[in-house]
Amino acid sequence: xxxxxxxxxxxxxxxxxxxxxxxxxxxxxxxxxxxxxxxxxxxxxxxxxxxxxxxxxxxxxxxxxxxxxxxxxxxxxxxxxxxxxxxxxxxxxxxxxxxxxxxxxxxxxxxxxxxxxxxxxxxxxxxxxxxxxxxxxxxxxxxxxxxxxxxxxxxxxxxxxxxxxxxxxxxxxxxxxxxxxxxxxxxxxxxxxxxxxxxxxxxxxxxxxxxxxxxxxxxxxxxxxxxxxxxxxxxxxxxxxxxxxxxxxxxxxxx
Numbered sequence: 001x002x003x004x005x006x007x008x009x010x011x012x013x014x015x016x017x018x019x020x021x022x023x024x025x026x027x028x029x030x031x032x033x034x035x036x037x038x039x040x041x042x043x044x045x046x047x048x049x050x051x052x053x054x055x056x057x058x059x060x061x062x063x064x065x066x067x068x069x070x071x072x073x074x075x076x077x078x079x080x081x082x083x084x085x086x087x088x089x090x091x092x093x094x095x096x097x098x099x100x101x102x103x104x105x106x107x108x109x110x111x112x113x114x115x116x117x118x119x120x121x122x123x124x125x126x127x128x129x130x131x132x133x134x135x136x137x138x139x140x141x142x143x144x145x146x147x148x149x150x151x152x153x154x155x156x157x158x159x160x161x162x163x164x165x166x167x168x169x170x171x172x173x174x175x176x177x178x179x180x181x182x183x184x185x186x187x188x189x190x191x192x193x194x195x196x197x198x199x200x201x202x203x204x205x206x207x208x209x210x211x212x213x214x215x216x217x218x219x220x221x222x223x224x225x226x227x228x229x230x231x232x233x234x235x236x237x238x239x240x241x242x243x244x245x246x247x248x249x250x251x252x253x254x255x
Contacts, residue, residue: 006235007074007081009033009061009118010088011054012043014187015137018224019085022232024052028083031055031074035088061088061114071121080125083235086115086159087137091152091189093196104151111155115162123170132175133235136163137227140183143246143254156181160246167244176243180230183250184212185222218251 006023010016011032024030032054034040040056047054055078059070075081090110092103115136126132141149142156160179167177184190190212197208213221227249233239234247248254 003029004082005029005031005078005080006083006085007031007033007057007071007122008085008087009114010137011085012038012040013087015182015185015224015227016085016087017043017047018228019087019231020047020054021050021052022225022228023083023235024054026232028235029055029078031057031078031081033057033059033061033070033088035060061118062109064117067114067117067121071118075121075125080129081122082126082129082131083133083135084119084122085135085137085231085235086118088114089137089139089189091149091193093148093193095148096150099151107151108155108158111152112158112162115159119166123166123175126175127170127173130174132170132173133239134166134175134177135231135234136177136179137231138163138179138181138246140181140248140250140254142179143181143248163246164244171243176234176240178234178239178242178244179246180227180234181246181248181250181254182227183216183222183248183253185224185227185249187224190221216251216253220251222249222251 006028008016008019011020012034020030020032057070057074060066092107136159138159139156141153142160145153163177163179194205194208213219230249
């Protein structure tokens with residue numbers, strides 16, 4: 001796999017970093033996508049100190065032209081993309097009746113529209129080469145409902161639907177498309193959600209964390225490296241018959 005190029009959107013977040021590290025360990029050339037406001041130089045230096053040699057790609061995955069430009073530059077520098085991990089995501093935690101059009105649009109743009117913008121940049125090349133792996137990071141929110149995150153749930157259900165449809169379109173072309181659906185995972189998104197619970201209810205951070213963990217039958221929070229391991233498996237030759245699936249990494253919360 002040493003000659004294969006992997007592009008991970010949202011590559012500098014908690015799950016994204018774990019995925020980049022896991023793929024790098026197996027010899028992939030790893031491109032970590034990030035938004036224009038991210039201090040990617042600092043992140044690259046931190047990762048290099050840990051032994052990881054990544055490349056950064058800057059762009060707004062929710063914007064079509066920005067995505068075209070970012071991937072055009074990445075492919076000019078590193079060649080065509082063999083593995084795409086659609087990982088970028090945000091949420092807005094609030095009741096539906098209090099959600100603004102801006103909240104809704106931001107979540108749909110980053111979590112769902114980005115899947116179209118990004119995947120369009122690579123799937124044609126994968127089909128032409130006769131090999132490719134697309135892994136969409138969805139969520140258990142793409143498999144069931146949760147209160148107070150209706151936009152996020154709607155977007156992630158859309159991701160699962162796109163995964164299933166595209167998987168069928170490219171099934172004969174040597175390309176697989178799958179989704180990984182983490183439960184509550186130790187990331188900045190979870191920390192933001194815990195902060196919201198603390199602010200609105202007066203509970204302690206520990207109590208809020210325990211409430212999130214309670215939904216997992218294992219009574220714990222998923223760790224980013226566990227999600228990364230699932231992604232790595234789907235990117236390999238051994239998972240060639242896995243296509244159109246939504247793999248829940250949630251301790252049994254979704255079966």
